[in-house]
Amino acid sequence: MSLLDLLRSLVFDHTIRTVALGTATLGVVSGALGAFAVLRRQSLLGDALSHAALPGVALAFMLTGLKTPIVLMLGAAFVGILAILLLEAVTRLTRLKEDSVLGIILSVFFGVGLLLLTFLQRNPDARQAGLNTFLFGQAATLLTRDVVTMAIFGGLALLVMAIFWKEFKLLSFDREFGGSLGFPMRALDIMLTSLLVVAVVIGLQAVGVVLMSAMVVAPAAAARQWTNRLGVMVALSALFGALAGVSGALISSLGSGLSTGPVIVLCISAIVLISVLLAPNRGLVWDKLRQRRNRRRLRGESVLLDFYRMSGQHSDALAPHPVAALLAINPQAEAVLERLAERGQVRRAAAGQWALTESGLAAARVLEEERLQKETD
């Protein structure tokens, strides 16, 4: 299937369109709210929340016998919030660090969830078939009505985020200051975390509990590379989430039985990789290039300065000098001199003899001045 066919099926194939809309929705919501989680250094929280949702899904099914996504989502959200409250209580009452408590809650809840799933599978009742897809996600099972549910809850979560934008920004940046302004920071904290629960829960069916945390952390991590503004970061993070969701859904539609979760996560990982390497200012590639440029500039400046100081001992600063002395200071000086010559700051007078040019002399004087300035500061 060519790329064009894929895009055509995105528009005309009802199933693929539904699936892509669903994964785009979850990508937008988890991307936007994940940005706050990452900025608040709560990356692990998304992980704990999604793992804690598994027993919620299983319990909701056991109690109601229904497999309707809304019922399972409510179960997941309920147990997710229970996990947060437990986290808060344990952190407050014991001396354990928050990340240790998160790790414990994550594994205990996930373990219980797996146990319940295994128990359900032993049960001869066939209705539980399909609950397993909550482990790694199966976007192909998304129906129009599921996507509508996801869009409503996700939309509400984003609306609340927009309403309390200033307050959430304050909470994430400087909680104490927010408190001194009279804002109820604890309530805001619980509210923002609950929104994260919504973001995680609406993604469970398509991405699965194991990998949903990647959809919380990865889009935000990628978006942070490109901007220094919170609003832009949240928007970019939502966009990256949607992009990964749609492309993951499309790619997994190519092979039958391919879990969507891993494919979507691979897509977002590619976006992260590109961002980490290539983003201007913060990208590793630019960083290396900048470092190289700086090193080269510093080497050039230091040779020019050495040359200037040497020639300063003579009456004619522009007179040629043998470079043997410079080579003694810096064995690579000859190559650096060649580069300076290209910029017209020195010229080769004879074999082994170099001289400053007028512009080189002026540049060296400026450098000398700057250096003196720095020493007196």
Added chain:
Amino acid sequence: MEARHHHGDSAYAIDLSGVSVRYGARLALEDLSLTVETGRRVAVVGPNGAGKSTLFNLLAGVLSTDRGRVLIHGHRPERHVCIAYVTQSNQVDWNFPVSVRDVVMMGRVGEIGLLRRPSAADRQLVQDSLDRMEMTHLAQRQIGELSGGQKQRMFIARALAQQADLMLLDEPLSGLDLKSQDKIFSLLDTLSAQQVTLLFATHDLNLARERFERILLLNRRLVAYGPPDQVLTSENLAAAYGGHMQVLDTADGPVAIGDMGGHHEHGHDHGEAHG
């Protein structure tokens, strides 16, 4: 959200009675009673762990008391927007994606209200605060690009943007050179003239003596509060600092010298520079 109080009818900016704060088993503040009149400029001094930051958190409404009562202009501090708090600046994430102007605008968030965008008046106040701290040229910078002194000035600008009646400054001079320190003091003069009450935590006793009309000497309990010459006596300092502080009686009154917990960066230059 409940109504916030702007101005009380009380003559006192700060009114504490029998206040105690406990962290686990440790008493951070014990039975503190104190009144500070509106518009006073107070230096809060005491050894490390004396409860200076705890007192500020209490006044800012970030922390609540275990016992006793805190009134700011006659009201409880939690819902007060007229308190500006400049904390020690190492507590925020400097990598956070906000600009200097964003942070100063946070000083207005309490007034702007839900769902509203900053008005032209808010933006003007932010601009004025940036101007007063000479930070306009840095306004668009991401905060991690600032130097230590610039970071400190940004937080003071944020406090200015709040137009507060009570300003709490927790060691605001750390990381500032003498020139910037002088600028801060001339700014404080302006604020004092506008009847803003200032509390200023510092380790520098000589600075406290020369630049403040009142000194609050703290060591978990209130050791003394009053004009510098009445507070900085050998007995009081011995009570607050124990053996860690030597007091020299000079013609100008007692001068404190000594180990104040290794937290002290500027030594006694203040005394020479301002004296």
